[in-house]
Amino acid sequence: MLYIQNFIGGELTAPLAENWIENIDPSTGAVYSFIPDSDQRDVQRAVGSARSAFPAWSTTSAEARHDILIRLSGLIERDLEQLAQAESVDQGKPVSLAREVDIPRAVANFKFYATAAMHIANESHDTVGRNAINYTLRQPLGVVGCISPWNLPLYLFTWKIAPALAAGCTVVAKPSEVTPMTAYLLSKLCSEAGLPAGVLNVVHGTGPKVGSAIVANPDVKAISFTGGTKTGEEIARIAAPMFKKLSLELGGKNPNIIFADCNYDEMLTTTVRSSFSNQGEICLCGSRIFVEKPLYDRFRRDFVERVSVLRVGDPRKPDTDVGAIVSKQHFDKVMSYIELAKEEGGTILIGGKQANLDGRGADGWFIEPTVVEGLPFDCRTNQEEIFGPVVTIQPFDSEEEVLGYANSVRYGLSATVWTESLSRAHRVAAMLESGIVWINCWLLRDLRTPFGGVKDSGVGREGGFEALRFFTEEKNVCIRIL
Numbered sequence: 001m002l003y004i005q006n007f008i009g010g011e012l013t014a015p016l017a018e019n020w021i022e023n024i025d026p027s028t029g030a031v032y033s034f035i036p037d038s039d040q041r042d043v044q045r046a047v048g049s050a051r052s053a054f055p056a057w058s059t060t061s062a063e064a065r066h067d068i069l070i071r072l073s074g075l076i077e078r079d080l081e082q083l084a085q086a087e088s089v090d091q092g093k094p095v096s097l098a099r100e101v102d103i104p105r106a107v108a109n110f111k112f113y114a115t116a117a118m119h120i121a122n123e124s125h126d127t128v129g130r131n132a133i134n135y136t137l138r139q140p141l142g143v144v145g146c147i148s149p150w151n152l153p154l155y156l157f158t159w160k161i162a163p164a165l166a167a168g169c170t171v172v173a174k175p176s177e178v179t180p181m182t183a184y185l186l187s188k189l190c191s192e193a194g195l196p197a198g199v200l201n202v203v204h205g206t207g208p209k210v211g212s213a214i215v216a217n218p219d220v221k222a223i224s225f226t227g228g229t230k231t232g233e234e235i236a237r238i239a240a241p242m243f244k245k246l247s248l249e250l251g252g253k254n255p256n257i258i259f260a261d262c263n264y265d266e267m268l269t270t271t272v273r274s275s276f277s278n279q280g281e282i283c284l285c286g287s288r289i290f291v292e293k294p295l296y297d298r299f300r301r302d303f304v305e306r307v308s309v310l311r312v313g314d315p316r317k318p319d320t321d322v323g324a325i326v327s328k329q330h331f332d333k334v335m336s337y338i339e340l341a342k343e344e345g346g347t348i349l350i351g352g353k354q355a356n357l358d359g360r361g362a363d364g365w366f367i368e369p370t371v372v373e374g375l376p377f378d379c380r381t382n383q384e385e386i387f388g389p390v391v392t393i394q395p396f397d398s399e400e401e402v403l404g405y406a407n408s409v410r411y412g413l414s415a416t417v418w419t420e421s422l423s424r425a426h427r428v429a430a431m432l433e434s435g436i437v438w439i440n441c442w443l444l445r446d447l448r449t450p451f452g453g454v455k456d457s458g459v460g461r462e463g464g465f466e467a468l469r470f471f472t473e474e475k476n477v478c479i480r481i482l
């Protein structure tokens with residue numbers, strides 16, 4: 001059985017306490033490897049090695065940093081099939097999704113920030129009339145912490161690490177203990193890419209032990225975190241009194257607003273995807289679907305029909321649409337929300353049950369894609385993040401009414417709007433309390449754009465130069481010209 005290793009100071013290493021956690025394949029329920037159950041001492045070692053590596057890495061030329069990060073991106077591309085298989089086993093997602101979305105995005109993250117390293121520029125201000133010029137240095141912060149969740153493991157892990165390394169920081173990173181495998185495989189590629197020892201350190205283990213030790217360590221200057229809102233609160237509580245920079249990408253409960261004048265076929269196809277991709281375990285999934293009344297009955301019928309042909313099955317099979325739920329704990333949570341939806345008076349139009357597979361998947365955790373109707377916008381099912389293959393549908397009469405529903409939740413990550421009216425698209429986009437709005441599309445990503453949420457969905461933006469700026473500190477230098 002494989003024992004995943006930490007990556008500290010350029011070496012693969014066991015946790016100091018030699019304790020391990022079982023790593024489970026969610027499609028079978030069986031243990032298939034072991035994860036380091038690291039503790040504060042492993043984090044301390046990782047921070048020490050990141051500190052030692054910082055002076056040399058932060059003064060390495062942008063071109064040299066680019067070359068290493070591009071090599072790393074090329075190695076991920078070379079190993080795409082192996083990484084996609086590993087991601088699918090670890091997370092439960094269909095291998096086709098890992099092959100087409102997760103791993104290519106990890107490649108793109110490193111490509112994007114490798115080149116960005118050579119393009120970031122500092123400002124200068126000519127202080128006319130006062131015989132002075134100001135210029136702003138943008139210096140890497142030092143050692144930074146990157147903590148990521150289980151839903152898009154390598155995709156989100158690299159989305160943090162790539163800009164941190166490109167900016168000249170050294171990193172102590174922690175992937176989710178639920179999905180550690182591709183971060184482990186990535187750490188093996190780092191040495192092959194020529195990343196100097198200690199520049200990236202990966203410490204595996206639980207949030208309360210490893211995550212909080214990274215956050216509390218005084219030598220870690222910033223925390224880039226993606227995960228649940230509750231964990232974000234806990235991190236902010238520890239980090240704020242130490243005045244650490246924080247980027248928090250948290251939960252969501254995203255509205256999908258469908259107006260009667262939309263491009264119907266395009267909307268229907270995309271809505272199936274935005275509801276159930278990755279088993280609904282994408283922070284951007286539209287879990288509250290609002291449909292303008294004249295279209296409601298048609299949508300309800302066609303949507304349920306499309307959902308009925310989705311194949312729930314073994315994530316390794318090429319034709320699987322919906323794979324396994326990531327863990328038993330998460331499976332129980334999602335099932336409890338289906339029960340809640342019924343208690344709150346919802347009608348299950350399709351799904352609503354565990355999907356029982358034969359053979360290899362018999363003991364795995366699968367849930368049928370579930371559509372619920374008849375719930376008010378303010379019930380718990382419509383207010384709390386479920387993060388699984390469960391959506392609600394609800395009719396509306398007016399723009400004002402649907403904006404009230406959409407903005408009623410504590411979250412504000414993303415929203416989707418379907419309309420052919422240009423004016424309405426702009427009007428509604430401006431009124432939505434949300435960091436990201438997709439008009440007539442979903443998850444169409446351009447890595448240059450600011451990514452993040454408002455309200456309880458987070459603080460700060462990732463993406464583009466925003467992320468590079470996050471990992472740097474500005475210093476203004478004012479020169480008087482005599």
Ligand code: NAD
Pocket residue numbers: 147148149150151152156174175176177205206207208210211212215226227228229231232234235249250251252282283385387413453457458
């Ligand atoms: P989580 O908050 O439980 O865990 C995320 C990471 O934080 C894991 O690595 C975990 O070990 C670590 N962690 C847990 N407790 C910690 C602590 N006290 N201190 C430091 N680190 C700690 O989230 P999850 O269940 O892995 O992921 C699902 C959540 O992530 C959902 O709420 C989803 O919406 C959110 N998410 C948000 C985005 C976004 O971009 N906004 C993207 C993906 C997922």
